[in-house]
Amino acid sequence: MLLTVITFVTWIGSRMTAVALPLVALAETGEAWTTGLVGGFAGLPLLTVAWWGRGLRDRLTSGRALAVVTAVNAVGLAVVPVAALAGRVDAVALCLSGLVTGSAGALLGPAQRALVADFADGYAAGGGRSGPARWLAWQDLAHRVSMIFAPPLGAWLVVAVGTGPLLWCETAAIAVAAVVMLAVPAAARRSGPVPGRAERVPVRTVLRSRPQVAAGVVMGGIGGVCWFGFTLGLAVLGVEHDRPGALIAAGMSGYGTASVIASLLVPLVIDRLPRMAMQVACWIGLGVAFVLLPVVAPNPLGVAAVAALGGAMAPWGIAALNALISEQTTGAARRTAFTVETVLHSGGASLGLLVGGALIGWAGPGPVMVATGVLQVLAAIGGAAWAWRVRAAREAGLAMAA
Known part of the structure; x- marks a missing residue:
């Protein structure tokens, strides 16, 4: 449950960021073509994660490991507001933010679902009445709820507090989520031979x-x-x-x-x-x-x-x-x-x-x-x-x- 709540918070932050970042890019650079740089460059790591993430995804089996990746995500989010403080929001800063947050997101999504399924396996093995299918369905519900209300909430906050403070708040929220993620334990290993436990399964x-x-x-x-x-x-x-x-x-x-x-x-x-x-x-x-x-x-x-x-x-x-x-x-x-x-x-x-x-x-x-x-x-x-x-x-x- 804790992992799903943390994931829900990070999803909200990412969707509100998607509202604020294009406005920051347009306001700071005055160029419309820069508004899609963060989102565009965030997609590059996703398309190639099956290659560059092979050695990393096998280590993301605990809250501690996910906390590190979540912290990297917070660093990527902080790039643009830090650059704005220095008056240096340009294409380089926007692309860097996209690459860092995209890399973290490409690792976090599959790892979170896999860890939830691992926890559900342990719960069912201990006599629980629900298994991975139901746990992952609840996680998908949280995902869809964030898709519905986070963008309009982000748009309202842009008007209420401005893009700069909103980005700082989102960065802080993701950083706190990384700290709380440390409380998520590693999934219990099953006894006996388990198919697919070998490292780097093709x-x-x-x-x-x-x-x-x-x-x-x-x-x-x-x-x-x-x-x-x-x-x-x-x-x-x-x-x-x-x-x-x-x-x-x-x-x-x-x-x-x-x-x-x-x-x-x-x-x-x-x-x-x-x-x-x-x-x-x-x-x-x-x-x-x-x-x-x-x-x-x-x-x-x-x-x-x-x-x-x-x-x-x-x-x-x-x-x-x-x-x-x-x-x-x-x-x-x-x-x-x-x-x-x-x-x-x-x-x-x-x-x-x-x-x-x-x-x-x-x-x-x-x-x-x-x-x-x-x-x-x-x-x-x-x-x-x-x-x-x-x-x-x-x-x-x-x-x-x-």
Whole structure:
């Protein structure tokens, strides 16, 4: 519970920072192109963490180790306000802040999920009634709640106290979180041989031996790539219908509200639901929502309702994938799997945003939204069919060997 609370605080800080930093960059440099430097450079470590983080992620198995990474995150956040005090906020400071915070974030996300799953394993082994799937679902709920209220809270605080004091407060909050993280113990090791405990388990080994996990992370990666169809697509579609900002606001409101409500239900029933079927239903539902959005536009209520359909599906798929990873892996293999999940989904979203604008400009928002929706549906069906076929072939091979 303590780890989830600390993680919740750091998520709030990062989302409020995302509101304040572009304003600081614009005010200090006067150049609009600098507003995205922190976020852009923060994405670089994420895309490459599977390579440079191999030796580090296997050490992030305790609160003490996570405290060090959280402290590094606080240092990265402090770069911009310190530079502002010296009157030296420039591209170098912004890029440095992005690289440091991005590196810390790329390590923290998978490590926190893996450690929560480790604690849940120990709790269940001691007679507890809930396991990793439910614990990770509660963590995802905290994540979604922070996504909903942290950005508007950050915008209000920018007006109330200013960007500089807000950045200092966020830096202090993350620093305090690093100190409190020291109280989080290391996960108890299981007795006997544990699959995946060896150091530096290769990504290929983890995915090849677990086809359902492999299919799930690929579905999530394709969903991340297609996410621009929702955000950029609705934004441009609103402009085309002379309703700039209205459709994206309606869509994000419907999606966010429904996802939080669904996240409240997921932990209550996650242990009784089939993992692979949940993932397939999630990505098919989200894909169908993408296809329907251009149909109901420009009606904001229709857009909000269809977006709510997608938002209500998303938490179930994420919970199912987290459950599969936590149930089929342990130790280093678990940390590797969570890292791959993060890289493919979040990295895919960055890639989609990078090329999505050009695609929408070429084909138009409506066709692109339909195409991204269809792609998610096909990925869900194809991924599930492949995973089930591989599993059936292996079970048949084992039966013949017996």
